[in-house]
Amino acid sequence: MPTAxxxxxxxxxxxxxxxxxxxxxxxxxxxxxxxxxxxxxxxGDDPDxxxxxxxxxxxxxxxxITSGGVGPTHDDRTMEGIARAFGRRIVRxxxxxxxxRKHWAERVNEAALKLAEVPEGATLLESDDGMxxxxxxxNVFILPGVPQIFEAKLLRLRQVxxxxxxxxxxxxxxxxxxxxAAVLTQVxxxxxxxxIGSYPRIGDPDYRVRVTVESAVPGAADRGLERLxxxxxxxxxxxxx
Amino acid sequence: MPTAxxxxxxxxxxxxxxxxxxxxxxxxxxxxxxxxxxxxxxxGDDPDxxxxxxxxxxxxxxxxITSGGVGPTHDDRTMEGIARAFGRRIVRxxxxxxxxRKHWAERVNEAALKLAEVPEGATLLESDDGMxxxxxxxNVFILPGVPQIFEAKLLRLRQVxxxxxxxxxxxxxxxxxxxxAAVLTQVxxxxxxxxIGSYPRIGDPDYRVRVTVESAVPGAADRGLERLxxxxxxxxxxxxx
Numbered sequence: 001m002p003t004a005x006x007x008x009x010x011x012x013x014x015x016x017x018x019x020x021x022x023x024x025x026x027x028x029x030x031x032x033x034x035x036x037x038x039x040x041x042x043x044g045d046d047p048d049x050x051x052x053x054x055x056x057x058x059x060x061x062x063x064x065i066t067s068g069g070v071g072p073t074h075d076d077r078t079m080e081g082i083a084r085a086f087g088r089r090i091v092r093x094x095x096x097x098x099x100x101r102k103h104w105a106e107r108v109n110e111a112a113l114k115l116a117e118v119p120e121g122a123t124l125l126e127s128d129d130g131m132x133x134x135x136x137x138x139n140v141f142i143l144p145g146v147p148q149i150f151e152a153k154l155l156r157l158r159q160v161x162x163x164x165x166x167x168x169x170x171x172x173x174x175x176x177x178x179x180x181a182a183v184l185t186q187v188x189x190x191x192x193x194x195x196i197g198s199y200p201r202i203g204d205p206d207y208r209v210r211v212t213v214e215s216a217v218p219g220a221a222d223r224g225l226e227r228l229x230x231x232x233x234x235x236x237x238x239x240x241x
Numbered sequence: 242m243p244t245a246x247x248x249x250x251x252x253x254x255x256x257x258x259x260x261x262x263x264x265x266x267x268x269x270x271x272x273x274x275x276x277x278x279x280x281x282x283x284x285g286d287d288p289d290x291x292x293x294x295x296x297x298x299x300x301x302x303x304x305x306i307t308s309g310g311v312g313p314t315h316d317d318r319t320m321e322g323i324a325r326a327f328g329r330r331i332v333r334x335x336x337x338x339x340x341x342r343k344h345w346a347e348r349v350n351e352a353a354l355k356l357a358e359v360p361e362g363a364t365l366l367e368s369d370d371g372m373x374x375x376x377x378x379x380n381v382f383i384l385p386g387v388p389q390i391f392e393a394k395l396l397r398l399r400q401v402x403x404x405x406x407x408x409x410x411x412x413x414x415x416x417x418x419x420x421x422a423a424v425l426t427q428v429x430x431x432x433x434x435x436x437i438g439s440y441p442r443i444g445d446p447d448y449r450v451r452v453t454v455e456s457a458v459p460g461a462a463d464r465g466l467e468r469l470x471x472x473x474x475x476x477x478x479x480x481x482x
Contacts, residue, residue: 016272040283
């Protein structure tokens with residue numbers, strides 16, 4: 001049985017200002033998908049404490065899920081703590097930065113852009129809930145603490161942990177969907193364990209189509225990504241993740 | 242500001258069978274008495290995990306409060322975990338054993354007597370709630386997980402942590418209360434920072450009067466105990482703690 005640890009982060013919880021409900025939702029979700037929860041630590045917003053708890057958990061458990069400390073204000077220090085745990089720098093994630101700039105538009109400021117800061121090497125777990133994606137670093141899923149957002153993101157995590165979607169890659173292209181359809185069909189036949197999605201975007205200066213690669217089979221999504229990058233016109237690939 | 246850590250113990254909480262409410266009561270109580278809660282760990286009934294978490298917390302915080310895992314069944318392994326953390330043996334506490342035997346009377350069995358098993362060197366934090374006392378070992382307070390009992394014991398702990406009663410000693414005597422009253426008065430005058438109580442017990446074969454020594458001043462309760470033991474008739478002192 002895969003194992004998990006939860007880390008609930010926030011001074012406001014330890015001081016009693018806010019009563020945590022995220023832990024119980026996490027407990028229920030993990031139980032439902034058959035993941036054994038081995039511990040939950042509730043800790044404050046101190047980056048050293050966060051780093052220490054992350055390092056305690058990430059080597060012992062298959063998955064680590066954090067809640068809280070990822071907002072735009074000075075006391076949101078989860079990314080800093082996780083970066084410290086992994087010995088990584090904090091960088092702006094280009095795709096996240098684009099999303100923040102697009103959403104905030106002329107109101108964008110340094111506080112909003114803090115939402116695009118992640119430990120170097122972090123990837124994004126996207127979803128169709130209209131919110132920013134979940135930042136993940138190796139086996140650590142970094143969720144916001146606001147209960148409504150946390151619960152929405154748990155639904156996405158539930159898909160990943162239940163094996164419905166073990167890995168998700170995305171390839172962003174400047175090509176027309178029709179011009180790549182044959183390649184997608186070919187890879188879909190070659191790798192039946194891989195699920196390939198195609199999502200055209202109209203009027204977005206950033207890209208014209210996003211191809212997603214999902215699989216519950218270990219390694220399969222990576223193989224799918226590799227094969228697609230071989231076959232797709234390389235001058236039309238803007239980026240992939 | 243003094244610091245504390247909480248440890249909520251129980252597989253049933255991590256699996257979602259039972260929803261924990263003790264953490265929040267602990268958070269509120271510590272906030273009310275001005276103790277800074279630095280972490281709460283929710284862990285399973287595994288003695289090694291318990292020992293590891295206890296050792297993590299007891300050196301970092303002034304107080305450690307545990308909840309759960311102290312009942313009569315095989316899955317109650319908190320005492321074992323705490324004993325392991327301190328490198329102590331598990332022993333039967335004589336006074337606890339007497340309380341258990343008296344309460345269970347002819348129904349007493351090994352399961353009930355498990356309630357008298359504590360890490361060697363543990364002391365008892367007694368109260369007048371009619372329940373078994375809280376077992377403490379150095380800076381670790383070991384509370385039962387049943388919510389009603391946990392909350393009742395938090396009231397007692399609140400007195401201790403708020404400085405109303407920093408240390409509590411008890412002397413059990415076979416003497417009449419009247420024969421020791423002069424000594425109590427003398428020590429009460431000598432040590433004004435010490436509060437001395439006298440509680441006669443009728444019809445108890447174990448002892449006839451219990452003298453309690455309390456103080457919020459560091460070291461004062463110990464001085465009070467010492468002075469009382471000097472002055473009280475030593476052949477009437479059954480035991481003290």
